[in-house]
Amino acid sequence: MSGAAILMMVLAMLVLWGGLGLAVWNLMTRSKAPEEHYRRDL
Amino acid sequence: MSGAANAGEEDVRRGAFSSRKVFILAAIGSAVGLGNIWRFPYVAYENGGGAFVLPYLVALLTAGLPFLLLDYALGHRARGSAPLSFRRTDRRTEPIGWWQVGICFVIAVYYAAVIAWAMRYTAFSFDRAWGDKPDEFLFTTFLQAGDPGVSLDVVAGVTIPLAVLWIAVLGIMAAGVQRGIGATAVVFIPILLVTFGVLVARALFLPGAAVGLDALFTPNWSALGQTSVWVAAFGQIFFSLSVGFGIMITYSSYVSRRTDMTGSGLVVGFANSGFELLAGIGVFAALGFMAQASGVGVDEVASSGLGLAFVAFPAIINEAPAGALIGVLFFGSLVLAGITSLVSVIEVVISAVRDKFELTRLAATIWVVTPSALLSLAFFSTTSGVYVLDIVDHFINRYGILVVAVVSMLAVTWLARALGVLADHMNSTGSVPLGAWWKVLIGAVTPVVLVVVLVSELIGDLGTPYEGYPTWMLWTFGWGMAIGVLAVALLASRIRWRPQTSLEPPEDSAVAAPEARR
Numbered sequence: 330m331s332g333a334a335i336l337m338m339v340l341a342m343l344v345l346w347g348g349l350g351l352a353v354w355n356l357m358t359r360s361k362a363p364e365e366h367y368r369r370d371l
Numbered sequence: 372m373s374g375a376a377n378a379g380e381e382d383v384r385r386g387a388f389s390s391r392k393v394f395i396l397a398a399i400g401s402a403v404g405l406g407n408i409w410r411f412p413y414v415a416y417e418n419g420g421g422a423f424v425l426p427y428l429v430a431l432l433t434a435g436l437p438f439l440l441l442d443y444a445l446g447h448r449a450r451g452s453a454p455l456s457f458r459r460t461d462r463r464t465e466p467i468g469w470w471q472v473g474i475c476f477v478i479a480v481y482y483a484a485v486i487a488w489a490m491r492y493t494a495f496s497f498d499r500a501w502g503d504k505p506d507e508f509l510f511t512t513f514l515q516a517g518d519p520g521v522s523l524d525v526v527a528g529v530t531i532p533l534a535v536l537w538i539a540v541l542g543i544m545a546a547g548v549q550r551g552i553g554a555t556a557v558v559f560i561p562i563l564l565v566t567f568g569v570l571v572a573r574a575l576f577l578p579g580a581a582v583g584l585d586a587l588f589t590p591n592w593s594a595l596g597q598t599s600v601w602v603a604a605f606g607q608i609f610f611s612l613s614v615g616f617g618i619m620i621t622y623s624s625y626v627s628r629r630t631d632m633t634g635s636g637l638v639v640g641f642a643n644s645g646f647e648l649l650a651g652i653g654v655f656a657a658l659g660f661m662a663q664a665s666g667v668g669v670d671e672v673a674s675s676g677l678g679l680a681f682v683a684f685p686a687i688i689n690e691a692p693a694g695a696l697i698g699v700l701f702f703g704s705l706v707l708a709g710i711t712s713l714v715s716v717i718e719v720v721i722s723a724v725r726d727k728f729e730l731t732r733l734a735a736t737i738w739v740v741t742p743s744a745l746l747s748l749a750f751f752s753t754t755s756g757v758y759v760l761d762i763v764d765h766f767i768n769r770y771g772i773l774v775v776a777v778v779s780m781l782a783v784t785w786l787a788r789a790l791g792v793l794a795d796h797m798n799s800t801g802s803v804p805l806g807a808w809w810k811v812l813i814g815a816v817t818p819v820v821l822v823v824v825l826v827s828e829l830i831g832d833l834g835t836p837y838e839g840y841p842t843w844m845l846w847t848f849g850w851g852m853a854i855g856v857l858a859v860a861l862l863a864s865r866i867r868w869r870p871q872t873s874l875e876p877p878e879d880s881a882v883a884a885p886e887a888r889r
Contacts, residue, residue, distance in 0.1 A: 334585045
């Protein structure tokens with residue numbers, strides 16, 4: 330693989346998978362409301 | 372019916388996901404479909420390779436995620452199916468919801484056929500039943516396709532798995548929102564991730580994998596100056612996120628009122644794109660192996676859609692060490708991704724029928740799934756099925772989904788003038804505030820960009836008959852079907868709601884409806 334291709338692949342991974350990681354972290358730590366659980370199948 | 376207590380009773384009647392996690396998995400299951408696996412890799416390769424990351428990311432952030440959050444806002448606030456959510460937002464927008472329902476019905480009918488093909492190909496993988504000529508096997512032996520037209524000659528090899536699939540869908544849908552849709556997502560999505568992860572890992576160790584990845588990721592920076600590349604990026608994001616045709620409205624209506632919908636939306640959006648990237652790596656690693664084994668360039672083996680799945684991959688499986696394993700993993704992934712998406716599409720219809728006619732879950736499921744299955748079997752298990760499928764898929768995506776998406780954004784923004792209350796609703800529990808930027812994107816930027824995508828497609832279809840099919844077929848299954856769905860939607864919106872159905876948003880929604888304030 331060329332250096333440019335490796336660089337763009339790593340960049341795409343960082344942006345999309347890193348973005349997913351940040352989104353999950355945001356949801357776990359910054360949500361205003363505590364999650365409600367339904368106790369049974371509604 | 373009104374009041375917080377009754378709103379709670381309505382939640383019990385309609386069903387709900389048991390937790391935020393189940394909702395997110397179901398939404399990811401809907402978004403991650405066949406297109407992620409067989410469309411994204413080729414679109415990226417054709418439109419700048421590594422440089423495609425830039426327009427793709429811009430499209431995700433400026434159109435995909437904002438539109439996804441609009442769908443979430445509509446459904447989560449109004450707590451209804453697509454037609455009821457639009458009706459509760461502004462009575463004049465109800466036909467848009469029925470338009471989305473009609474589109475979902477059409478998609479479900481043909482989408483099931485592709486999953487049935489993938490089911491058969493999973494079994495074919497064990498003994499490489501396609502032989503040395505996968506192309507000929509697909510069209511002549513498996514689908515028994517003749518000349519384009521309409522045939523009543525049934526292909527048993529498609530009919531049986533298609534019937535089995537619809538029986539399974541009937542069972543899933545009848546089981547309810549949590550026990551059916553939610554449970555399917557909770558089981559299938561982790562299995563899909565593991566299955567596809569193993570496939571990618573195997574593909575990366577094939578000889579020539581680096582050649583394929585080099586072809587996919589080598590940036591062509593000059594492509595960024597081409598309008599068509601940006602159009603392709605917005606089109607890919609739009610089609611892969613399952614936005615704009617009622618699915619996310621319906622799913623978000625089944626989520627607890629206190630759920631962080633903006634934070635959940637970011638997870639779903641990035642998970643969908645993250646899976647696309649994984650698919651790109653796996654598919655092009657395999658294509659690189661194929662190119663090297665055949666002594667040709669990657670450009671000669673790269674393809675998308677049915678050609679990639681049912682012609683190129685069987686050829687790869689023939690040549691690769693442990694090819695049967697790759698085949699089972701690849702086609703099994705298609706089946707898993709397809710079923711979770713099919714379930715979400717058919718739920719849009721079931722939910723709308725339930726709300727409109729106040730039916731039980733089981734009754735609505737039978738009323739919707741039975742005709743869907745019969746139409747699916749009638750049109751797509753025959754020797755002409757592949758042609759009808761190709762036409763319907765092309766036209767319903769462009770002149771169904773794309774048009775209704777633009778209309779819905781403009782109607783919610785400029786007719787209902789509801790973006791303010793929707794943003795307030797989302798911000799009441801959301802971790803990412805929706806401000807003026809969101810209203811500008813939804814009310815102006817995204818519709819304009821999608822209109823450009825639509826016009827570019829329209830110019831192509833008006834200039835040349837799609838794939839050279841006979842004009843009568845294009846008018847019947849293409850233009851006629853797209854216009855027919857709109858006509859049926861307008862008629863459906865004229866049917867009166869049952870007296871017990873409240874047409875106002877539940878009172879514990881963050882802000883009252885615009886029409887209620889007038």
